[in-house]
Amino acid sequence: MGKVLNIAPVSRIEGHAKIAIHLGDDGNVQDAFLHIQSLRGFEKFIEGRPAEEVPRIVNRICGICPWMHHLASNKAVDGAFGVTPTETGYKLREMCQVMAHINDKILHFFFLAAPDFVLGPDADYSVRNVIGVVKAAPELATQVVKMRQLGQMMLDKFAGKAIHPIAGVVGGFAKPMVEEERLELLAGTRTLLNFACFALDFAINNVFAKYLDVIGALGVIKTGFLGTVDRTDGSLRLYDGKQRMMKADGSYVDFEGIDYTKYLGEHVEPWGYSKMPYAKFWNEGFDMSLSAPKGIYRANTLARINVCDKISTPKAQAALEAFRASFGRPAQQTLLYHYARLIELVYACERTIELLEWEGITDPRVRAKVEQKAGRGVGIVEAPRGTLIHDYTTDDNGCITKANLIVGTTHNIAPMNMSVKQAATTLIKDGVYNEGLLNQVEMAVRAYDP
Amino acid sequence: MGVTTALEGLGSCSGCEIAILNIGEALIPIITEALEIVHAPVLMDHKYFGQCGEGVTLTIPEATVGIVTGGVSNHEHLEVLEEMRKKCTVLIALGTCATHGGIPALMNGQNRQESWEGIYQTVTTDPGAKIPHIEVPEPLDRVYACDEKVKIDMQLPGCPPNPELIAEVLVSLLEGRPPVLPGKSVCDTCPTERKGKGDVNKVKRFLTNAKFTPGAPIDEMRCLLEQGYLCMGPVTAAGCSKRGAPSCISARVPCRGCFGPVRKDGNQLLDMMNALASNGIDYKSVVDRRSLLRFSGAHGQLRPVKKQADKED
Numbered sequence: 001m002g003k004v005l006n007i008a009p010v011s012r013i014e015g016h017a018k019i020a021i022h023l024g025d026d027g028n029v030q031d032a033f034l035h036i037q038s039l040r041g042f043e044k045f046i047e048g049r050p051a052e053e054v055p056r057i058v059n060r061i062c063g064i065c066p067w068m069h070h071l072a073s074n075k076a077v078d079g080a081f082g083v084t085p086t087e088t089g090y091k092l093r094e095m096c097q098v099m100a101h102i103n104d105k106i107l108h109f110f111f112l113a114a115p116d117f118v119l120g121p122d123a124d125y126s127v128r129n130v131i132g133v134v135k136a137a138p139e140l141a142t143q144v145v146k147m148r149q150l151g152q153m154m155l156d157k158f159a160g161k162a163i164h165p166i167a168g169v170v171g172g173f174a175k176p177m178v179e180e181e182r183l184e185l186l187a188g189t190r191t192l193l194n195f196a197c198f199a200l201d202f203a204i205n206n207v208f209a210k211y212l213d214v215i216g217a218l219g220v221i222k223t224g225f226l227g228t229v230d231r232t233d234g235s236l237r238l239y240d241g242k243q244r245m246m247k248a249d250g251s252y253v254d255f256e257g258i259d260y261t262k263y264l265g266e267h268v269e270p271w272g273y274s275k276m277p278y279a280k281f282w283n284e285g286f287d288m289s290l291s292a293p294k295g296i297y298r299a300n301t302l303a304r305i306n307v308c309d310k311i312s313t314p315k316a317q318a319a320l321e322a323f324r325a326s327f328g329r330p331a332q333q334t335l336l337y338h339y340a341r342l343i344e345l346v347y348a349c350e351r352t353i354e355l356l357e358w359e360g361i362t363d364p365r366v367r368a369k370v371e372q373k374a375g376r377g378v379g380i381v382e383a384p385r386g387t388l389i390h391d392y393t394t395d396d397n398g399c400i401t402k403a404n405l406i407v408g409t410t411h412n413i414a415p416m417n418m419s420v421k422q423a424a425t426t427l428i429k430d431g432v433y434n435e436g437l438l439n440q441v442e443m444a445v446r447a448y449d450p
Numbered sequence: 451m452g453v454t455t456a457l458e459g460l461g462s463c464s465g466c467e468i469a470i471l472n473i474g475e476a477l478i479p480i481i482t483e484a485l486e487i488v489h490a491p492v493l494m495d496h497k498y499f500g501q502c503g504e505g506v507t508l509t510i511p512e513a514t515v516g517i518v519t520g521g522v523s524n525h526e527h528l529e530v531l532e533e534m535r536k537k538c539t540v541l542i543a544l545g546t547c548a549t550h551g552g553i554p555a556l557m558n559g560q561n562r563q564e565s566w567e568g569i570y571q572t573v574t575t576d577p578g579a580k581i582p583h584i585e586v587p588e589p590l591d592r593v594y595a596c597d598e599k600v601k602i603d604m605q606l607p608g609c610p611p612n613p614e615l616i617a618e619v620l621v622s623l624l625e626g627r628p629p630v631l632p633g634k635s636v637c638d639t640c641p642t643e644r645k646g647k648g649d650v651n652k653v654k655r656f657l658t659n660a661k662f663t664p665g666a667p668i669d670e671m672r673c674l675l676e677q678g679y680l681c682m683g684p685v686t687a688a689g690c691s692k693r694g695a696p697s698c699i700s701a702r703v704p705c706r707g708c709f710g711p712v713r714k715d716g717n718q719l720l721d722m723m724n725a726l727a728s729n730g731i732d733y734k735s736v737v738d739r740r741s742l743l744r745f746s747g748a749h750g751q752l753r754p755v756k757k758q759a760d761k762e763d
Contacts, residue, residue, distance in 0.1 A: 005503035011491045014464045020585065021503070035585045037526060038461060043572065044565035045556035050737050052656055056706060057744065060553040063465020063610065107471070111493070125501060129494035134482055142478065149474040156472075157693065160701025163465045163472070163610040164708070167701040169656065175702045178665035261573050268570055268579035273586050275575060286576075364664055370657045391573075398655075399738065404572045435501045442495075 027431020036274035067100035068383035079377020089172020122436030219419035219444025224297035234309035299386025299411035301340035306330035313350035372398020462520025469610035526587035551748025609708035652735035
């Protein structure tokens, strides 16, 4: 008789999910699912709230990437109130957003994903974790902890709160940066850039080189990609730009965020709370078939690295060129999300330094004049986990009447289901499975950093 | 061997777990020597149904210390929380969701069924979509704080909680002494300049920045309530201060109450209305008064409004 393996909870991820692998009588995989287990209802309970308060409510959607929600929300409220932030306000927000990417990537690669690579996917679960990494490689681990803490505390000190931030405000930013703060942030970010370059080299030589076979096989699927690029030169952007949807063949269409409803749809399956966004404008519907998927695209690091024409900062650009020389464009291998994540880590450090070196960054004009009013605004940023969309409509009193959110992780729900199915089907044959193989199925999910 | 410890997140955002990491380097000896972590989904791979997923009963190993983040909003949360209570000697509710419901308990102010239906009918959602119901945990009637469902031995609120206080709670447990935690209000820890009752008789929305000299110390800025902004410092538990000032105040932004009420059973909405009234400020100038309960909507504090009373006066 067939049976179901319930891998719950999926661990070393941010959210709440379980994997169910359905085995047939012959012990082969009939089907496999990633079930998303929670729904909180932000789209509804922000209705009625004064819009300027919403950026400090929706940051609670994610405690790992609260800056992304905070700032996408601020951009949406700017739009609804018809406000353009001052140039310094815009750049202070961008600096915080890009800096938040730094900590996120260190956290994900070293704390959540690395145990699989450093200790091996088959290591016992009691050591296959960050504590095991600390014991196996104490010097590296101490350095990693120090660097993450440095980035996190720089943001915390400058902006008051690193987790669930409050310093972004409709119209710009709540406080200017003074020279003393600028110098401290600059020194810290230069240290982080050195570490980022070390981390990328370390991973290329000690992780990706060793696991090339696994990278070429585990969870590999063929999809399109969504990301944000610079409006003029098509380079990688995280805070602001135009949206780019690339097909698996490399052709692409660019569009402005305000028009997202024409391009994206959200499919709902009865077996998971998360909706599954898909490329509605391809007019092919939605299908998670591994051989002939329809409407399926991916977001997050690999997607951004695939859709951008280049990266505007030198070290990250060099890394992108090396990546493309090895894997082409677009690269489809799921585990390359990790590689792309470290390229973005280098970019995030370089971009933070650029912003801190911009002459206007300490200008005291950080917030434009704001009046509450009726309107609609769409705010988009690239969250670590993908393109994040906040769409608000307000009434005359500037309170929210309607909201639509497409959260970064959700773009990858359908692809993650496909990768889980691909991995489970390839790894489990004739009823033979064990903890190590099942952990490899989870690794296919972990690469997406959900 | 260290003290066995289990960590679980219920209806949470992982911010509390990041706050634990923000203890920084001091965390390394705590998690490698002082504690022995036996279950913590965000960090390690212990599974509920056996490592190969063949079991049928949700099982968490026995532990001396249990830490729970997040509120209780569905049947799986409840099952996990009850298992944690059963297996842990000392159970700590960490973060405002676990202690007071937190932001997700804003849902308690709405008709959950109608709201969930609305979520699956947004502009981008495929027409005809229904609320998922297969292999997903069924929701409870509302969002609960942990102590409404099981006995909790220690409460440490904060959204997020302060890393220094998390470390203090852990270290005090290991040393077998009560933790030293702040018991006062945010205002009591706030160094801004207070001149006493002024000419403010209405509170304004935070649509303009506070008045202050950039780079000058916080104690040279006038109290934000005295500047005319709604600031919930008077009715919010202290604990967020890190560099000599409450976190939001240090960013020159008013407090919104994320550590919950000063007294465990306090009501931040009523307490704030009282605080405003006693300072001669018209409470009706607060737009959307119910959202003053945005962090503490569990314990029956926030309930759906009756249809006819949709608009408050």
